[in-house]
Amino acid sequence: MARVSFSSVVGGLILLTTAYLFFHTFEAAYQTSILTAGRGPVFFPRIILGAMALFSCVVIVEGLGEETEVPSRKAMQVLLAAIGVTGGYILSINWAGFVIPTLLFTLILPLILGYRNWLLTLAISVIYTFAVWYIFEKVFLIILPSSPWFELI
Amino acid sequence: MDAFSLGLEHILTVSVLLSICVGTVLGVAVGVLPGLGSVIGITMVLPFTFSMDQIPALALMLGIYCGSVYGGSISAIVINTPGTPQAAATALDGYPMAQRGDADLAIGWATTASLIGGLFSVVVLIIAAPQLAAFSLNFTAIEYFALGIFALICIANVSRGAMAKGLLAGAIGLFLATIGVDHVTGDMRFTFGSFEMTAGISLIPAIVGLFALSEVFIRASESTKAKAVIAHNVGFRLPPFGDWGPRLWLLFKSCTIGSFVGTLPGTGAATSAFIAYSEAKRSAPNRDKLGTGEPDGIVAAESANNAVTGSAMVPTLALGIPGDPVTAVMLGTFIVHGLTPGPRLFTENLDLVYAVFLILIAVNLLMFVVGALGAQLFTRALRMPEPLLMTMVVVIAIVGAYGVRGNPLDLATAFIAGVGGFILRKAGFPLAPLVIGMVLSQMIENSLRQGLLLTRGSFMAFFERPIALTLFIVTALMLIWPVIRWLRARRTSAGAS
Numbered sequence: 001m002a003r004v005s006f007s008s009v010v011g012g013l014i015l016l017t018t019a020y021l022f023f024h025t026f027e028a029a030y031q032t033s034i035l036t037a038g039r040g041p042v043f044f045p046r047i048i049l050g051a052m053a054l055f056s057c058v059v060i061v062e063g064l065g066e067e068t069e070v071p072s073r074k075a076m077q078v079l080l081a082a083i084g085v086t087g088g089y090i091l092s093i094n095w096a097g098f099v100i101p102t103l104l105f106t107l108i109l110p111l112i113l114g115y116r117n118w119l120l121t122l123a124i125s126v127i128y129t130f131a132v133w134y135i136f137e138k139v140f141l142i143i144l145p146s147s148p149w150f151e152l153i
Numbered sequence: 154m155d156a157f158s159l160g161l162e163h164i165l166t167v168s169v170l171l172s173i174c175v176g177t178v179l180g181v182a183v184g185v186l187p188g189l190g191s192v193i194g195i196t197m198v199l200p201f202t203f204s205m206d207q208i209p210a211l212a213l214m215l216g217i218y219c220g221s222v223y224g225g226s227i228s229a230i231v232i233n234t235p236g237t238p239q240a241a242a243t244a245l246d247g248y249p250m251a252q253r254g255d256a257d258l259a260i261g262w263a264t265t266a267s268l269i270g271g272l273f274s275v276v277v278l279i280i281a282a283p284q285l286a287a288f289s290l291n292f293t294a295i296e297y298f299a300l301g302i303f304a305l306i307c308i309a310n311v312s313r314g315a316m317a318k319g320l321l322a323g324a325i326g327l328f329l330a331t332i333g334v335d336h337v338t339g340d341m342r343f344t345f346g347s348f349e350m351t352a353g354i355s356l357i358p359a360i361v362g363l364f365a366l367s368e369v370f371i372r373a374s375e376s377t378k379a380k381a382v383i384a385h386n387v388g389f390r391l392p393p394f395g396d397w398g399p400r401l402w403l404l405f406k407s408c409t410i411g412s413f414v415g416t417l418p419g420t421g422a423a424t425s426a427f428i429a430y431s432e433a434k435r436s437a438p439n440r441d442k443l444g445t446g447e448p449d450g451i452v453a454a455e456s457a458n459n460a461v462t463g464s465a466m467v468p469t470l471a472l473g474i475p476g477d478p479v480t481a482v483m484l485g486t487f488i489v490h491g492l493t494p495g496p497r498l499f500t501e502n503l504d505l506v507y508a509v510f511l512i513l514i515a516v517n518l519l520m521f522v523v524g525a526l527g528a529q530l531f532t533r534a535l536r537m538p539e540p541l542l543m544t545m546v547v548v549i550a551i552v553g554a555y556g557v558r559g560n561p562l563d564l565a566t567a568f569i570a571g572v573g574g575f576i577l578r579k580a581g582f583p584l585a586p587l588v589i590g591m592v593l594s595q596m597i598e599n600s601l602r603q604g605l606l607l608t609r610g611s612f613m614a615f616f617e618r619p620i621a622l623t624l625f626i627v628t629a630l631m632l633i634w635p636v637i638r639w640l641r642a643r644r645t646s647a648g649a650s
Contacts, residue, residue, distance in 0.1 A: 007318070010580040014321065021328075021343065030340070039605060041335035041342050044598040048328045055321035062317055075374050082373035083572060086366065086547060090568045093551070094561045106544050113376050113540035124541055132548060140204040142556045 008063030015056040022049045081112045097147030102129040160507025163208045164515065172209040173512060176216020177519045178527070183217065183236075184224020185531045186542065190237040191221040191479045192364045197549045199357060199482070200556035207490040207505065212512045214483055219271055219462045219516045222422050223524060224531065226263040226455055231256055231532050239422035239458040242430040246443060246450030253446050257390040257528070262451045264524035265392060266404065270456035271517035273408035274415060274463030279510050281416065281464070285471035286499040294603035295615050299624035301597035304474050306628045307417060309586040316635050318582045326590020327597065329354050336595065337602055349562045356485050356591055358554035358563040359570045360478065363584050365550035366571025369543045371578060376540075389528045392448065400452050403437050407453045411460025416467045417476065422458035429457030463513055470494050470506065473596070478588045485592075489557070 025042040071079070085108055092101040106125035115121060136142040163169065176198070183194035194217045202210035225240030230247035243263060250259035292300070305327070309319030332343045333353025344350035397404075407429035414425035433453035434443050443450045466483075468474045473495035475481035487494050492502060499506055554567035574584055608614035616622050 007580040007582075010576060010582070011321070014325070024343070030342075039602060039610075041338050041340035044601060045328060045331045045342060048324055048331070052321060052324045052328060055317050055324060058317040059321055071374055075376070078376050079370060079374040083370060083575075086369070086571070087568055089547075090551065090564045093555075093564060098552075102548055106548065109544040109547065110538070110540035113373060113543060115538050115540035117538070120538075121541070124545075128545060128548070132552060136200065136552060136556070140201060142200060142204055142552075143559060144552065144555070145561070 005063040005066035006068040007066065008060045011056045011059035011063060015053060015060065018049050018052045018056060022046065022053065025049070078112060078114070082109065085109055085112060093145050095148070097150075098144040099129060099133050100147055102132070156503035157507050159504035160511055163504060163508040164212070164511045166209075168206065168209040169212050169508075169512070170515075172205070172212035173216050173515050173519060176213040177220040177516050177523055178216075180217040180220020180222075181224035181227075181520065181523050181527070181531055182220075182534050184221035184240075185227045185236045185534050186537070187228055187232075187236050187535075189221075189368075189542075189546070190225070191218055191239075192360070192482065193368060193546065193550075194218075194221045195479055195482045196357075196361050196365050196553055197546065199361070199486070199553040200549070202486055203489065203556050207492060208508050208512075210486055210490060211483070211509060212516075214486060215509070215512050216516050216519075218479055218483070219459070219513070220520055220523070222459055222462055223264070223267040223271075223455075223520050226267065226451075227260060227524075227528060227531055228535060230259045230263060230451075232535065237422075239426055239461075240454070241423060242426040242454035242458075243451055245430065245454070246445070246447050249444070249446030250448070250451070255390075255446070257388040258392060259446075259448075259451060260388075260524065260528045261390045261392050262448045263455045264389065264521055264528075266407075266452045266455035267459040267524070268517055268521040269404060270408050270411055270459035271462055271520065272514065273456070274412050274460040275510060275513045275517065276463075277412040277416075277460075278463040278466050278470075278513065282467045282471045282506070283499055285467060286496045289472055289496050292620070293618070294600040294607060295618050295621045296624070298597060298600035298604050298615070299621040299628070300472065300474060301593045301600065303624045303628045304468070304476075305586065305590055305593055305597075306631050308477075308589050309583075315581055315583060318580075319586045322577065322582045322584065323586035323590040326587040326592075327594045328590075329359070329587075330356075330591045330594030331598065336599065349560075354566055354591070355557060355560075355563050356588075357482070357489075357557045358567040359591060360482055360485075360588055361550045361554040362567035362570025362572075363574035363588065364478065365546055365553075366567060367574030367578055367584075369547055370571060370575040372539065372543050374575075374579075389525045391525075396448070399438050400449060403433055403449060404452055404456050406432060406436075407456040408460045411457035412464040414457075415461035415464030415476070422461040425461050426454040426458040429453040459517075466509070466513075470498060470509065471496070475589060475592055478585050481588050481592045 025046050030040065030042045085105065089101050089105040103125055106129055107121060110121050133144060136144055179198065180194060183189045195214055198213055198217055202213060205213070221237060222239050225235050225237030226243045226247065228236040229240040229244035230251050233244050233248040235241045235244050247259045247263060250256065305323045309316065309323045330353070333341070333351055335342050341351055410429045410432060411425040414428060430450060430453050433449050434440055437443065437449040437453065439447050439449050465476045465480050468476055469480040469484055473484065473493065475484045484494060492498065492505065551564060551567065554563050557563060577584065604615060616625060
C-alpha cells in the first residue's frame with residue numbers, strides 16, 4: 001500500500017479548495033457582462049484554477065510513497081504553542097493596543113521556545129517593546145493601535 | 154541640470170547617506186545571523202520606509218540587500234553555517250581556512266571579492282537596464298503576457314526536484330492576487346460578501362507572513378533539536394596584493410556568471426555562487442585544492458553571489474518584473490512611493506534611476522569598510538539567543554504588516570500567510586514562485602485580456618509576434634526539459650538494471 005506523504009495531503013487540500021473555487025466561478029454573480037464575450041471577471045481565474053488542479057494532481061501523485069518526517073510530540077507542542085501565542089498576540093493588538101500585548105508576547109514566546117533567562121527576557125521585553133513603540137509612533141509617525149485603558153499607549 | 158547631477162544631488166543628503174550606512178550595517182548583521190536572510194531583513198525594515206522619502210527608503214533597502222548577501226559569508230566562514238543560502242558555497246573553502254586559523258584572511262578574501270562582484274554588477278546594471286528599457290518600448294500587451302509567463306515559469310522551474318510544487322505555488326500566487334475588484338470590469342471576485350476582502354490581499358503583509366512568521370514557526374518546530382555552539386571570534390586581514398594576480402581571470406569569470414544569472418528571474422545569488430564554484434573547480438589554477446581552504450573557492454563564490462545584486466535589479470527597473478522575493482518587495486516599495494518601474498521610469502524619473510546606481514556603488518564600497526572594521530563585532534551577533542531574536546522578528550514583522558495601510562485585516566493576512574507558508578515549506582513547496590505570482594498576476598491578466606482584444610479574441614495570433622513567440626518557445630522548452638530528462642534517466646536506469 002502506498003504511503004501518503006505530507007505533501008500529498010497538502011496537494012489534496014489544495015485540489016479540494018481549487019475544485020470548490022472553480023465551481024464557485026459558475027455562480028450567477030459572475031455572469032455579469034455579455035459584452036466581455038466570455039472573458040469577464042472569472043475568465044483568468046478559471047485558467048489559473050485549471051492549472052492549479054492539474055499541478056496539485058501531479059503533487060499528490062509525486063508524494064505517494066514519499067517518507068515524511070514526523071515531528072516529536074514535544075516539538076509539536078512547542079510549534080502549536082508558538083502559533084497559538086502569535087495568533088493570540090495578533091488578535092489582542094486589535095483591542096488591547098500595541099504595547100501591552102507586545103510586552104506579554106515578548107515575555108511568553110522566548111519561554112515557549114525554551115529560553116529560561118528570565119531577567120534578560122524581561123529586560124529585552126520592556127526595552128524592545130517601548131523602543132519599537134517610540135520609534136514608530138514618535139519618530140516615524142506611524143500610528144500603532146492604542147489600548148482603550150491608557151491614553152498614551 | 155542633467156539627470157546624473159540630479160541623481161548625485163539626491164544621494165548627497167543626510168537622510169540618504171544615513172540610510173545607506175544604517176541599511177548596510179543592518180544588512181551585514183542580518184546576513185550574519187543564520188536563517189534570517191535578505192527577504193526577512195527587508196521585510197523587517199519595511200515599516201521604517203513608509204514614512205521615509207523615496208530615495209532614502211530605496212537606499213535603506215538596497216543597503217540591506219547587498220549587506221545581507223555579503224554578511225552570510227562571515228558566519229559561513231566562522232561557524233560553517235551560512236547566514237544566507239547565498240553563502241553556502243563560501244563555507245566549502247571558508248570554514249576549512251578558519252579551522253586552519255586563517256578566519257581573518259578568509260573574511261578578507263570574501264569581503265574583497267564581494268566588493269568587486271558588487272561593483273561589477275552595478276556596471277552591468279548601468280549598461281543593461283537602459284538598453285532593456287529602450288528595447289521594451291517595442292512590447293505590446295502580448296509580449297508582456299509572454300514575458301510574465303516566462304518569468305513565472307523560470308522561478309518555478311529552478312525549484313530543483315520540486316517543479317510541480319513550484320508551478321503550483323506560482324499558480325496559487327496568481328490566484329490570490331485575483332481576489333478583490335476585477336480591474337477591467339469592476340466586478341468583485343472571490344470576496345464571498347466580505348467588504349474587507351474587496352481591496353484584495355495586500356502583498357506586503359502576505360510576504361511578511363510567508364517569510365518572517367513562517368521562519369519563526371519553522372524554528373519553533375525545530376527548537377528541540379541541538380544547536381551548534383559558537384566559539385569563534387575573528388577579525389579581518391586583507392589578502393596580499395600579489396595573490397590576486399593569478400586569480401583575476403577567475404574573478405572576472407565569476408563576476409560575469411553572477412551578473413548573467415542575476416538577470417534571469419528566479420535563479421538568484423545561491424545558484425550563481427554554486428555555478429561559479431563549479432566553474433572554479435573545473436578551471437581554477439588551484440582547482441585540486443578546492444574544498445580544503447583554498448581562496449579560489451571563496452573568490453568564486455563571493456564575487457558571483459554579490460554580482461547578482463545589481464543585475465537582479467535590471468528586469469525589476471527596466472521591465473517592472475522582479476526576479477526574486479527581494480526585488481519583489483523592492484518593487485512593492487517603489488509602488489508604495491508612487492513610482493512604477495518599467496520603461497517609463499527611465500524617461501520620466503531618470504534622475505532616480507541614476508540615484509539607484511549611485512546608491513548601489515556607495516553601498517558596495519561601504520560594505521567593504523563595514524566588513525573590514527566590524528567583522529569581529531558581527532560575529533558577536535551570532536551569540537544572541539535564538540528565541541529572543543525570533544521574538545523580535547515577529548514584533549517588527551507585525552508592525553511591518555500593519556504599517557502599510559493601518560488595517561487590522563492585514564495582521565490577519567500576515568498570520569494566515571505565516572501558517573500557510575509554514576505548511577507549504579514543511580511540504581517542500583518553494584515560496585518564491587508564490588510571491589512572484591502575486592506580483593505578476595495583475596500584469597499577466599491585464600496583458601492577456603488586452604492581447605485578446607488586440608487579436609480579436611484569437612489566441613493563435615499571440616504566436617505571430619516574434620518576441621512573444623521566442624519567449625513562448627523558451628517557456629515551453631523549460632516546461633518540457635525536466636520531463637525529457639526524467640524519461641532519459643528512467644530509460645538509463647532501466648537499461649542498467
